[in-house]
Amino acid sequence: MVEISALDHVHLYVADPEAAAAWYNRVLGLRVLPSSARLSGGKYMATPRGQYCATIFTGRPPSDGDHTTAFRVTGRLFIGFGEQLPHGEVRARSGTSLRASDAADHDLAFSYYFQDPDGNHLELTTYDHEPVRNWLKSKERAPV
Secondary structure, eight states, rough: OOHHHHHHHEEEEEEEEHHHHHHHHHHHEEEOOGGGGGGSSSSEOOOTTOOOOEEEEOOOOOSSSSSSEEEOOHHHHHHHHHTTOOOTTTTTSSSSBOOGOOOOOESSEEEEEEEEEOOOOOEESSSEEEEEEEEHHHHEEEEE
16 A cells, blocks of 8 residues: 655646636736646646646546645635635636635635636635634624
């Protein structure tokens, strides 16, 4: 038996890899790795620190079952993402604009569930529960 040390990367299927890479850069800060030049039509994507995390291929996202790709961030970055919502490029799985109040509280973690323009299911998760909970509570009390 093998002992897994970590998840390495995921495959995402999109209609236009160039447009998808630009969306992932604008919305999640991922960047195309230079080694993508060796990949016919696809894109290797990495975090701002250079950690490879996804490959974008031309194709259709899976439509059977749940195929969610979850990205972990710090509480500070989760809150920063939430502060930018609603954002025209970020759609909840229902197709409506994702809102800061859509954060799901899992007691241990908070998550935003949304989709890319091609319908790939995405999740942004933080385990910095207390600061995010406090931020969300402060947003509930803020005057509209």
